[in-house]
Amino acid sequence: MKQVIVVNESLRLPRGKLAAQVAHASVDAFIRAPAQSQEQWLHDGMPKIVLHGDSDAALIELERIALEAGLPVALIADGGHTVVAPGTLTCLGIGPAERTLIDGVTGALKLVK
Amino acid sequence: MKQVIVVNESLRLPRGKLAAQVAHASVDAFIRAPAQSQEQWLHDGMPKIVLHGDSDAALIELERIALEAGLPVALIADGGHTVVAPGTLTCLGIGPAERTLIDGVTGALKLVK
Numbered sequence: 001m002k003q004v005i006v007v008n009e010s011l012r013l014p015r016g017k018l019a020a021q022v023a024h025a026s027v028d029a030f031i032r033a034p035a036q037s038q039e040q041w042l043h044d045g046m047p048k049i050v051l052h053g054d055s056d057a058a059l060i061e062l063e064r065i066a067l068e069a070g071l072p073v074a075l076i077a078d079g080g081h082t083v084v085a086p087g088t089l090t091c092l093g094i095g096p097a098e099r100t101l102i103d104g105v106t107g108a109l110k111l112v113k
Numbered sequence: 114m115k116q117v118i119v120v121n122e123s124l125r126l127p128r129g130k131l132a133a134q135v136a137h138a139s140v141d142a143f144i145r146a147p148a149q150s151q152e153q154w155l156h157d158g159m160p161k162i163v164l165h166g167d168s169d170a171a172l173i174e175l176e177r178i179a180l181e182a183g184l185p186v187a188l189i190a191d192g193g194h195t196v197v198a199p200g201t202l203t204c205l206g207i208g209p210a211e212r213t214l215i216d217g218v219t220g221a222l223k224l225v226k
Binding site: 014017042045 | 134135138139143155192225226
């Protein structure tokens with residue numbers, strides 16, 4: 001089991017802001033997952049990776065594909081109080097779910113360093 | 114209700130690594146909170162902030178104070194597969210809990226930009 005969070009790197013969010021948005025996606029996708037997936041993922045140590053998305057359009061397309069695959073997803077729009085405009089799509093959480101299912105959606109994306 | 118994640122900024126983790134560690138702390142502290150706190154926080158839109166911690170010792174001390182205040186906490190040690198040494202303390206999640214209770218522990222800390 002794993003979880004991935006795809007970041008809209010066109011925004012180049014600063015470190016603290018990015019971390020808060022990724023955490024938001026992580027919790028939001030987690031609570032949408034089936035209880036059995038939640039429990040297995042927690043047992044596995046909550047493996048998660050943060051991946052590079054090119055744009056808001058890329059996040060929307062990945063959300064569509066993940067939903068078609070039956071995966072739990074959470075597309076995060078920022079409240080826009082601080083760094084970015086209201087409604088800006090910052091990241092997409094997918095899973096926890098089976099690694100192979102998630103890799104079928106995000107396997108081609110690079111890690112955010 | 115809110116949640117804070119205090120980061121060990123002596124490590125200066127790169128953006129993606131920091132985001133994954135903060136997400137880990139966020140989920141881990143969330144699952145340790147009482148159901149009523151979880152529900153209220155989700156209803157409020159999961160407000161969370163990422164704060165600056167000076168060192169691993171600072172995180173340990175904040176964990177002690179938060180536990181004494183009865184708050185749900187999660188102190189995160191990295192697996193050390195990639196960027197940092199195994200067991201390095203990367204961040205501390207506190208809450209979700211009442212804002213005033215959390216501010217009593219972390220109110221003096223600065224935001225991570």
